[in-house]
Amino acid sequence: MAKIEFTINGKEQTVDIDPSTPVLWVLRDHLDLVGTKYGCGIAQCGACTIHLDGEAVRSCVLPISSVQGQKITTIEGLSQDGDHPLQKAWMEHDVPQCGYCQTGQIMSAAALLKNVPNPSDAEIDTAMNGNICRCGTYTRIKTAIKIASKSL
Amino acid sequence: MANITKTNRRDFLKIAATATGGLFIGFYWSGCDSPKMQVLSTEEILSKATDFNSFLSITPDGDIVIYSPNPELGQNIKTSFPMVVAEELDADWSRVRVLQANLDTEKYERQLTGGSGAMPHSWERLRKAGATARLLLISAAATRLEVDKNTLTTEKGIIYHKESGRKLSYGEVVLDAAQLEAPDEVIFKDPKDFKIIGTPVKNVDNKDIFTGKPLFGLDFYREGMLLAMVQRPPFGMKIKSVDDASARAIPGIQDVIVYDNNVAIVGNSTWPLMKAKRRLNVSYEPEGEVESSFDHDRIFKELLDSKDARAMREDGDVDAAFKNASKIVTSEYQCPFLSHSPMEPMNFFAHVKEDQVELIGPTQTPDSARVQTANLLGIPKENISVEITRLGGGFGRRLRADYVLEAVEISKRMNAPVKVTWSREDDMTGGAYRPAVRYRFSAALDEAGNMIGYKLRGVGMNAGNSVRQDNFPSGAVENVLIENVNYASSITTNAWRAPITNFLAYAEQSFLDEVALEAQKDPIQFRLELLEKAKTSPIGSVNYDIDRMIGVIKDAAEKSNWGKDSNVKQGFSVYFSHRSYVAQVANIEMENNQPVLKKIIASTDCGIVVNPTGANHQVRGGIVDGMGHAMYGNLTFENGLPKQKNFDSYRLIRMKEVPEVEVHYLDSGFDPTGLGEPALPPTGGAIANAIFAATGRRLRSQPFVEQKEFSDINLEIKRG
Numbered sequence: 001m002a003k004i005e006f007t008i009n010g011k012e013q014t015v016d017i018d019p020s021t022p023v024l025w026v027l028r029d030h031l032d033l034v035g036t037k038y039g040c041g042i043a044q045c046g047a048c049t050i051h052l053d054g055e056a057v058r059s060c061v062l063p064i065s066s067v068q069g070q071k072i073t074t075i076e077g078l079s080q081d082g083d084h085p086l087q088k089a090w091m092e093h094d095v096p097q098c099g100y101c102q103t104g105q106i107m108s109a110a111a112l113l114k115n116v117p118n119p120s121d122a123e124i125d126t127a128m129n130g131n132i133c134r135c136g137t138y139t140r141i142k143t144a145i146k147i148a149s150k151s152l
Numbered sequence: 153m154a155n156i157t158k159t160n161r162r163d164f165l166k167i168a169a170t171a172t173g174g175l176f177i178g179f180y181w182s183g184c185d186s187p188k189m190q191v192l193s194t195e196e197i198l199s200k201a202t203d204f205n206s207f208l209s210i211t212p213d214g215d216i217v218i219y220s221p222n223p224e225l226g227q228n229i230k231t232s233f234p235m236v237v238a239e240e241l242d243a244d245w246s247r248v249r250v251l252q253a254n255l256d257t258e259k260y261e262r263q264l265t266g267g268s269g270a271m272p273h274s275w276e277r278l279r280k281a282g283a284t285a286r287l288l289l290i291s292a293a294a295t296r297l298e299v300d301k302n303t304l305t306t307e308k309g310i311i312y313h314k315e316s317g318r319k320l321s322y323g324e325v326v327l328d329a330a331q332l333e334a335p336d337e338v339i340f341k342d343p344k345d346f347k348i349i350g351t352p353v354k355n356v357d358n359k360d361i362f363t364g365k366p367l368f369g370l371d372f373y374r375e376g377m378l379l380a381m382v383q384r385p386p387f388g389m390k391i392k393s394v395d396d397a398s399a400r401a402i403p404g405i406q407d408v409i410v411y412d413n414n415v416a417i418v419g420n421s422t423w424p425l426m427k428a429k430r431r432l433n434v435s436y437e438p439e440g441e442v443e444s445s446f447d448h449d450r451i452f453k454e455l456l457d458s459k460d461a462r463a464m465r466e467d468g469d470v471d472a473a474f475k476n477a478s479k480i481v482t483s484e485y486q487c488p489f490l491s492h493s494p495m496e497p498m499n500f501f502a503h504v505k506e507d508q509v510e511l512i513g514p515t516q517t518p519d520s521a522r523v524q525t526a527n528l529l530g531i532p533k534e535n536i537s538v539e540i541t542r543l544g545g546g547f548g549r550r551l552r553a554d555y556v557l558e559a560v561e562i563s564k565r566m567n568a569p570v571k572v573t574w575s576r577e578d579d580m581t582g583g584a585y586r587p588a589v590r591y592r593f594s595a596a597l598d599e600a601g602n603m604i605g606y607k608l609r610g611v612g613m614n615a616g617n618s619v620r621q622d623n624f625p626s627g628a629v630e631n632v633l634i635e636n637v638n639y640a641s642s643i644t645t646n647a648w649r650a651p652i653t654n655f656l657a658y659a660e661q662s663f664l665d666e667v668a669l670e671a672q673k674d675p676i677q678f679r680l681e682l683l684e685k686a687k688t689s690p691i692g693s694v695n696y697d698i699d700r701m702i703g704v705i706k707d708a709a710e711k712s713n714w715g716k717d718s719n720v721k722q723g724f725s726v727y728f729s730h731r732s733y734v735a736q737v738a739n740i741e742m743e744n745n746q747p748v749l750k751k752i753i754a755s756t757d758c759g760i761v762v763n764p765t766g767a768n769h770q771v772r773g774g775i776v777d778g779m780g781h782a783m784y785g786n787l788t789f790e791n792g793l794p795k796q797k798n799f800d801s802y803r804l805i806r807m808k809e810v811p812e813v814e815v816h817y818l819d820s821g822f823d824p825t826g827l828g829e830p831a832l833p834p835t836g837g838a839i840a841n842a843i844f845a846a847t848g849r850r851l852r853s854q855p856f857v858e859q860k861e862f863s864d865i866n867l868e869i870k871r872g
Contacts, residue, residue, distance in 0.1 A: 029421040034371040035364015044799035075364035082363040098226030099361035100544030125808035136776025
């Protein structure tokens, strides 16, 4: 067990936990933040995407010990009231089917738009390549990213 | 024309209006005692609402609650069902709240997700639910206003008496209306008067999805519940010995239970379970056949020539037709096992309390989960409640209750509430797959290029009936023999989105392309000629609507400019499944001598399109799914275990691989049929036929990218 301190969605947080525990399971099992999803556990599907100091990372392979002193943002902290431009674009374009992967998709897209406000198709493809949608909503995800990029 | 329909009393048992929440306890998400689950402000609405029937409650404030009984896994039923109720009610959609109903076999029929059957089954029932309530509200308003009810009209939740300019909201008369007897007859709207059906309505759970609210089974939490993960045996194996010492040594592990060839690890949080599971030392020994993929290849070869095939359909004299043929075409097609791999892995919550059981989680068949739990525990099924969470995909996997029964078993043994969670590796190796199948097709052509004989034999690994003997081209060919051989494999299989047809359609539509080529006919013209024959002189039974199939074929040909541009290499495919008709054309252009998939054009006849965006999602999603698995999907076995255990080796389609998809619908006016499955089957054939048009080579096995004889062609199809 180890004490780890970090900032999550703007709040100071301390956990006393097995330091090898992936951030994903700290969020889901210990902090009641279940918007970050488990999909594969090996950083292949992107369902668990969060922001670590502003960059998109896969929380399923990120040990909690490695986030000491850093800033984490999850889908619950992406916006005040679900009104991030991407969330609005996701609504406007009615993106989801089952919806399970969509929080991870939005977190990957949010990191992309932060770095590249007007991404090309190829830049979107590259940034979103790590996020699987088993329902096949990819085309709408791409359109929604473009809609959001225009409103930034 | 508006049509009058007799109401069915059983459907619309009007529950006495108590105007209290007491009636609705069973409908809640488990908000009250599970802090992590969403506490809907809808509770307040419910406490004031009056129940009109199993689907509908209305409050004096005019808020409307519509219950959606069928499990939602992305097919959008939780939005489209309430749209139908709201349409006939003439509701203001902005005042509608949708709630997922729990399992309730008294109130609902066919509370399951499978076979694209929900909408065709419930269409009339949903319309009745809305129309009945509307009539009661009008009757109550007529009494209040002291006018003839036939002088009243409704719009968006308001009842108008145009003559006097007076109006009443539904909420104002709801308590009176609820005291009235349900009418014997209701009048349905003329479809041309639809105001909600046919308009794009957004997924009712959108905001909760985007903001990460706990909607899914894996998100469910109950104070004091235990978590469990299970180590299952390879197929055909049984446990020889278990050494759980180092697993138990992981802090947070509460117990390790061995039961029925399974080893269950129980604890309080997920990560210790995952760690402990890796430290389990379980050895297995054979218990029957332990299979590998090369065994399957051998078995396919043997059984394709077996004398023991079961004839599923025989028309005319096939032997004579092939003896008299001027040309015979024979081809074999093979498709591998596939994992369902919904993004949310299997999981379920169970709390076994003496002779009562509470079940909560993602299931496509809540009633089957309940019945199997009752059988396992030897208790009446009435003692078991099932709450349905949103499903993070299903694709048929959650038609099985194996993972539900695990939760029940472990809860019983631990005497505590338990949620079982499968890791992705568990999900991919734990069984119930799309079966592997090999087909052999033969066609006999006469001198004029007419198909006078057609033979199909399917050999499936636990596929049940691997053929669909009455589907096209049956009915259009004089001499037909369709046979099935099922091999009883130790590998478990299950319905997988568009069962059987998800690979049969690819094989059949590719083969028909081969036959058209030999007959020197355009592939579309060849199919239309066969359909014309089935129409004018049908052979045996014809179980598809010939005109609707012709309709989508001609529409797809027109919309794709079939054959008009020599630079565009096109592949055609059409399939009828789950009551809907879908034709597709794949457009490939050669760039640097390599095929580039530019576009797939789809024409669909599913009758009335209830929700255009929902329909688009299903058709586009079905095409992406069909394409992804035809291109990349492959689950192979070694000593009873899949070699692919996660998404690093089991490849799913990703964004950069998706082509442009263009969708069209035929306005056939038929009652709506389902769309969760029918768009998937034609896609593999359309792509394979386009690849043939572009390269002159035929893809006869899936997945396409793994076919060795195509190694000189870059089938890593690039999007145009």
